Amino acid sequence: MTDWLSFCRDAVADLEEVLRGLPTRAEREPVLRLGEGGDDTTAIDAAAEDAVVRRLEALGVDLTLVSEELGVRAFGNGGGPTVVVDPIDGSVNAKRGIPFFSLSVAVADGPTMDDVFFGYVYDFGAREEWVAERGRGAFLDGAALHGPGPKDTIEILSLEGTTTEAITAAVPTLRDVARRLRVMGSLALSLCHLAAGRVDAVCCLKPARSIDIAAAQLLVRERGYAIELFEDPPFGRAPLDLGQRSRVVAAGTDALCTQVAAALR
Template sequence: MTDWLATCRAAVADVQGVLVDLPTRVEREPVVGTGEGGDETTVVDAEVERVVIALLDDRLDDYTLVSEEIGEVVKGSGRPWLVLDPVDGSLNAKRGVPHFCLSLAVADGQRMKDVNFGYLYDFGTGEEWTARRGEGAWLDGAPLGAVRPKDEIELLAFEATLTSSIAEKASNVVGLAHRLRVMGSLALALCNLAAGRIDGVCSLKGARSVDIAAAQLLVREVGLAIDLFEHPPFEDAPLDLEPRSRVVAAANDELCARLAAALALS
């Protein structure tokens, strides 16, 4: 049986080597193509994905990999399903802003409900976030869940967004959220929600499984609410690269519904 935690930690070590070799935006930000997820692929995106896939290929005989840059790769039997975002927070990573992560989800099927292990590593803080389906979620090995988000939203994270999108949607959450944060990583925003550090998360463009598959498991394991409100139900969302819906997450279903309604306003 694969030791997924050890595998992910080995991947982190390899990525750290890439970041040392590409120390500044001069080395990191040149565009080398367009990823299967639709975004520009920079040098740092490509190199991080390359070393992680090389490690997975060396350790595993069978898998289906869905990754932001390369798309879908099938090896052997095609099981389990792996959902990889080599760099969530790519713009932060290429500019040297220390808030981006490696995200890997492991699933025994092709839907969000099938994710059984989630791993994220924040290269800014050095924090390690993990979750196992039906067992719980952890930050650096300590159980999450004792500190929950507030039932009234003091801090709301807007992610996957442009200045124009913030200008369009910020007024819609007046009276619902006291303050906004735009930190640049949807996956880490969901992790911080699971830790009770923020009280809600909204993506202002469609979220793909690579963005949320690992982090959503933390959110759900600590009993919080998350929804792809434009393409429900959340549990049946395919593990692929299609951005079918914006995502909202908060302490409970009622707050999620209010966030979704706010985003739906023109």
């Protein structure tokens, strides 16, 4: 049986080597091609994904990869677990040297969000390791997440998918919903921060894909908090693929999710 936590830690070590080998924007930013996810594949994206793929190949097991750049790929005979990978979530930050980006890995025993049984997010800036196991809880650096969660009202709302145009359209509708906004640049990490009660809600202003949220959503749900693809519910049935599904909102309660979604509609 694959030890997915050890796999992810080995992948982190590989990606640290990649980052050292591409130390500045000049090396990280060049566009190489168009990725299967629809975004430009830059040098840092390609090098990071290559490192994770080599780790997967070394496992020597049957699995199906869903990844930002490669799309869907069978390893071995295919089938097996579905492994959803975003080697660099927050790639704009990574390219520009802003220390807020992550490795995101989810492992599922079926084709939907409900089937994810292991989630891993590593923050290369803060050096924090976020882990969730279905039915066993959510953890930060090996310690179970507990203590104060998101507030009953939204003091801090983290926005992702944030072009200037998207923020300009959204902010007026959110004035009566949240007291403060944060724009950090990694959806996976923002969802982890919700799981830890550092922020009170998270919303992505563009349609989210499984690679963006599959790992971190398990931390949110293992804490008992709410998350929804409010334009294409229910969340649990969302497929683990590269199709853009819906904007996503997460908060401490279903009612707060509904409040944010209503404002954005």
